[in-house]
Amino acid sequence: MSAMSVFAPTSFFGDRERKISIRPGIDIRLGDFRLERPGVFPFRSSCGTCELAFVLSGTIRNRIRDVEQEVVVPPRYAAVWAPPSREGIHGCAPGEDIRFACISIQCSLFDSLGANLGLSAVWEKVGADHRLFPMNVAMQAAVQQIFLCPYRGRAGMVFLEAKALELISHIMSELNPDPLGFPGCPCGPNSPNAGPNSAAPAGNFPALAGTSQFRHVRRILQENMVSPPSLAELAARAGLSVTTLTRGFRKIYGVSVFEFLRSERLEKAKMLLESGEANVTEATYAVGFSSPAHLTRLFSRRFGISPSALRRNVSTLHSDS
Template identity: 35%
Template sequence: MKIKSILYKAESNSHWLEDQPEICYPNSFEESIHLPKIMGQGDIRAIHIRQGIHLYLFNQKPLQTIIIEAQKPDGLLEIDFLVSGQIRLYGINRKDYCDGASGKSCLTLSKPTSDFGLSKDCPTLYAVLYIHPDLLREEMDGGHILAKGLSRQVEGLQDTFNHLSSVTDSMHLVLKQILDCPYVNSLRRLYLEGKIYELLAMRLEQLITRDKSINSFRIGSQDIEKVEYAKELLVRQMESPPSLIELAKQVGLNDFKLKKAFREITGTTVFAYLRGQRMEKARLLLEQGDMNVTEVTFQVGYQNPSHFAAVFKKQFGVLPSSII
């Protein structure tokens, strides 16, 4: 990944402004990228352990809403870890975007261009690991380390493949150990390489476990359509959502199959998905500035403003009152 420039909105100016990051090289395999002080605190670290494996760590508290314009390596396996905070991933020319969910990890194939945004006053810890597919073409326990779906993606037989999972406490610990590495010089490189491979092993294990689950629990095209319909109903009825049994009846599945299929397809549970959608709508309403926190609380289906504030802070790292 090459960071080309950074756009930001200052308090006194509603237009996007552009600035360049400051880059220093503490050793032969690391870069430390600092944003201008007007934009925020923290840094971006790039670790290039060897050819074909790179880790980027974003440890930021932006003082302004910023967009980082980045050029990514094309055709590598990309694994994102949003440990805390909030990140907005943009499509080509920033016409489309999606918001990353805190505590989630996405495994996909990298695209050459992808800008992403960080929200003002929202502390964010975000890591991106890039691996060349050839480094993973080794056998493990008598089978290919890559699941079949990922193998087809790497070989260009699928245009869209992604696997969503949770950032576990163990992954969080390894990322913190990378940030706090106590060694220098060659020992530092050895330590960081070991930790990066440990992180990779944890994440691929989630993928392999998921593929074994899918092999024992078949999901048909009609089930996929019903899960998509269930997602639509949850968003439409988030103020007063149906119970799991009611939702299953509405989409034409039993509750057990809905739970299993929903998790396999989306990578999360029914009500974790609902919570995430509620929080995204709440953030949007707060940013629009037409409602106070209590009004937004009820608008997205919560009855207790204190509970809503706690869930919101867990999702985005800040209290809802700081968004207004």
């Protein structure tokens, strides 16, 4: 019997979650519920399976056998659970809206992809424990899109697999301290396929030695998109000159500081509209745009649909479900 044939992903919340089998070795489980009274759910993970959990709302508490401290996954956090097999209980408080997506991946599938995508580095950094990360805007948007998958049949499965792989790539980025990419990544500057515009900084340019400073700048922008600091303030907080900040940020991430901030704002606005958490005006000011007209112009150019049309589509989808 092959390793893939015994793949048995964890069930977190029994019949309160929905499982979607993407293909052998990859499953997605979705939970969207509210408990009327305190509830606990026993679980046992399969040996050789990695679990990537993304919690959009609610708090999930985990008591794991042989682990003394309770593991708490708060709203808008991602958790990576690596082998070996585990057992314990999940718990949720009553009255909370619990909304999560979990990707279960067979370890051998990681191994088979690792030569091209650098996934083996994920295992080296997670080890036999778990890791928690705050979900960035792109992660939140991808999870929302899984819940609102617009396609059915084969097209839907392709869409869901693409989103699952997108979330895996975000986790890889969080686990990898070098934002220039995993060795061997076909699109990274260290790849033999890299073109002249993707070369790593050369000479005495400080980006290679101080990439953590640019990651710090990125997080500052993500956490302060409504009232972001000026370039001078950003540079000072990162311990860089303004020139080094602007040149290094573009060299590493491929966009300017301003372009990155605008992209994060648009993704956050899209996520708020898709989730139904905000109307167009509320989303505008929640992400730091000056007016709904400003958001509409940039949003339509980026996504090919106006924010008001997206909001109507989401409302129709919810009313039909």
